[in-house]
Amino acid sequence: MISIRPYQESDWPALWPMLQATFAAGDTYTFAPDSTADEIHKAWIELPRSTFVACDGDGTLLGTYYIKPNQAALGDHVCNCGYVVSSAARGRGIAPQMCEHSQTQAVLMGFRAMQFNFVVATNEVAVKLWKKMGFEIVGRLPGAYRHQRLGYVDALVMFKTLVE
Numbered sequence: 001m002i003s004i005r006p007y008q009e010s011d012w013p014a015l016w017p018m019l020q021a022t023f024a025a026g027d028t029y030t031f032a033p034d035s036t037a038d039e040i041h042k043a044w045i046e047l048p049r050s051t052f053v054a055c056d057g058d059g060t061l062l063g064t065y066y067i068k069p070n071q072a073a074l075g076d077h078v079c080n081c082g083y084v085v086s087s088a089a090r091g092r093g094i095a096p097q098m099c100e101h102s103q104t105q106a107v108l109m110g111f112r113a114m115q116f117n118f119v120v121a122t123n124e125v126a127v128k129l130w131k132k133m134g135f136e137i138v139g140r141l142p143g144a145y146r147h148q149r150l151g152y153v154d155a156l157v158m159f160k161t162l163v164e
């Protein structure tokens, strides 16, 4: 049984290594693989509207997501989220639960749709998962991601309407 709750600053010592290991791989997010803790704290915690963490029964951090408006002003009814699950907890259904939670939060916050701007096309686990969660591929950006092992690969824009 996992719980999903708002991030608190005391989570950072456990959260940063999870984020650092994910971004250092250079295969899923555009953050520089050698990003500093301060840079990622700004991007994942300070700039978003909210950040949540998923924990197991003993409080161990298993994953995290942020939610923020995808655009300013006249585009701010569409939100954007980013999700990371710790490598030790992958394959246990944590991301689907966080994605469901984020959609509920999004509607509560007044957002009408959710957009993923940059799903790396070679990140097959993520693409398959987001499709299963009802997101549609609405665009393909040719060679837009500089994958650290594969070189230039496509990035996908994925979208889901939350409020008709």
Ligand SMILES: CC(C)(COP(=O)(O)OP(=O)(O)OC[C@H]1O[C@@H](n2cnc3c(N)ncnc32)[C@H](O)[C@@H]1OP(=O)(O)O)[C@@H](O)C(=O)NCCC(=O)NCCS
Pocket: 022, 028, 083, 084, 085, 086, 087, 089, 090, 091, 092, 093, 094, 095, 096, 116, 118, 119, 120, 123, 125, 126, 129
């Ligand atoms: C993409 C990600 C969020 C999925 O999270 P998750 O909680 O592992 O998701 P799930 O438990 O539903 O597993 C998804 C798939 O991972 C694969 N998987 C299973 N065990 C795994 C493991 N030990 N390690 C990695 N992947 C595994 C399976 O193919 C599974 O699909 P299936 O359930 O249909 O068999 C997670 O892999 C992650 O954090 N990746 C790095 C960051 C990232 O890519 N974020 C999304 C950017 S768009």
